[in-house]
């Protein structure tokens with residue numbers, strides 16, 4: 001309820017910013033702090049904190065922070081990108097003084113690896129909102145500048161009256177099984193050796209089930225028999241996607257895979273043993289060119305990993321019951 005209030009009411013949001021926590025980014029790369037015990041955290045800065053006070057007149061810019069969420073104690077959480085402003089003074093200040101907040105700006109993919117628990121989705125959400133504001137400054141109907149509200153939950157074109165809201169693209173991601181094996185594929189852009197569950201963007205007007213059946217038919221030429229929903233995830237790469245994750249089965253007598261070579265470099269069936277081995281790999285061994293040398297699957301922060309883990313668990317349960 002409180003989150004909704006500060007999202008909608010400019011005055012309440014300005015007040016929340018006074019005592020709220022701010023997470024810093026530089027050109028969409030979040031600031032992380034390494035603790036003495038070697039754990040990485042998201043440093044939550046306060047508007048009154050030394051580093052922000054030192055900005056002098058530019059301190060006003062902090063008012064442009066975007067509301068991300070609030071904690072259970074009703075502390076508002078904001079994101080602020082120091083790298084997008086023309087003021088070189090500010091950018092240099094932060095790049096040279098990151099030690100003041102005992103941290104460094106790191107690429108979001110790396111941050112996903114380093115952070116634990118709820119901090120990874122929080123940092124992704126902060127980045128997604130900043131990215132959306134940075135790319136939606138103009139109305140696509142009139143070409144006029146759009147104005148944000150204080151929280152950043154929307155932008156309005158006062159000339160056309162159109163209100164724009166932060167956008168996600170729905171994507172269906174599916175782990176196909178024939179009862180004994182699961183189907184994984186890779187795009188040529190994936191790191192070497194990494195295979196993942198198949199995924200695809202939903203077309204306008206499609207249901208999730210229709211998108212799933214179409215993607216599997218298009219990418220590997222298989223006909224899905226049954227679908228089971230597993231979970232969902234916001235995915236910030238390369239832009240905000242809303243990943244809907246499912247398990248699906250095919251007829252064990254109709255498992256011939258016909259790979260669409262435009263979309264995928266390869267797709268094939270993997271046994272439980274192969275999958276189990278891949279799930280134990282935290283960082284794949286690499287050759288002297290730095291390329292992974294074994295079959296591995298996406299890391300635990302990706303919902304593909306959860307699908308693969310669930311499938312392996314189910315196979316275990318089945319063999320135990322037999």
Ligand SMILES: NC(=O)c1ccc[n+]([C@@H]2O[C@H](COP(=O)([O-])OP(=O)(O)OC[C@H]3O[C@@H](n4cnc5c(N)ncnc54)[C@H](O)[C@@H]3O)[C@@H](O)[C@H]2O)c1
Pocket residue numbers: 169171173196197198199200201233235237238241243263298302303304305
């Ligand atoms: N979190 C995870 O575990 C996980 C795992 C696999 C893939 N993914 C993500 O799923 C997404 C979709 O997977 P895919 O690449 O196989 O999709 P896909 O099979 O639909 O193929 C991508 C193509 O779809 C078209 N397209 C249609 N609508 C689009 C839109 N809104 N944005 C971008 N392209 C669009 C483009 O031509 C693009 O080249 C990717 O962004 C990928 O990062 C996430």
Ligand SMILES: [Mg+2]
Pocket residue numbers: 198199200219263
């Ligand atoms: Mg795909």
